[in-house]
Amino acid sequence: MAHPLDVQVPIILKILTYDRQFERNSPDMLTIGIVHDPTDPVSAQAMTGLSDILYAAREKTIKQIPVRYFQIEYTGEADLRRFSGEKRIGVYYITPGLSAQVLAKVLLVSQELAITTITGVPDYVRQGVAVGIGERRNRPQILINLPASRAEGSEFDASLLRIATVLK
Secondary structure (H helix, E strand, O other), X not given: OOOOHHHHHHHHHHHXXXXXXXHHHOOOOEEEEEEEOOOOHHHHHHHHHHHHHHHHOOOOEEOOEEEEEEEEEOOXXXXXXXXXXXXXXXXXXXXOOOXXXXXXXXXXXXXXXXXXXXXXXHXXXXXXXXXXXXXXXXXXXXXXXXXXXXXXXXXXXXXXXXXXXXXX
């Protein structure tokens, strides 16, 4: 990851407010699923760190909508699909440490269920994650994979796209 989670989280939460579909997709609660591989130490560490940050920010709202999160151990497409539907997940934060095959399966589910994908791994954005945090001149850089974001049902405002690095 180009930047620590405590730098990423406020940026990510702000980015979500620029999605024109935000209120439609999260009318009463923004539910973030932290997708991780429990067998990968880097993935598990990122999941723990992100959980701690989101727990500390549990009183925070986005556009007056409360935020909650769930830790999602990737065990298969069917389980991910079922859990995401039951918990009404609106955003996947995809941790580092997932294999390319697992990432591809997570992205299939995200597009099928219109779940916005976000990561701190710039290479994942090139592989199909919708939004990422990279680095440019030692500063955070917003990365938007436009085809992926549209496939997931997001519609980011032009003001965000102007300041982001957009992959087409």
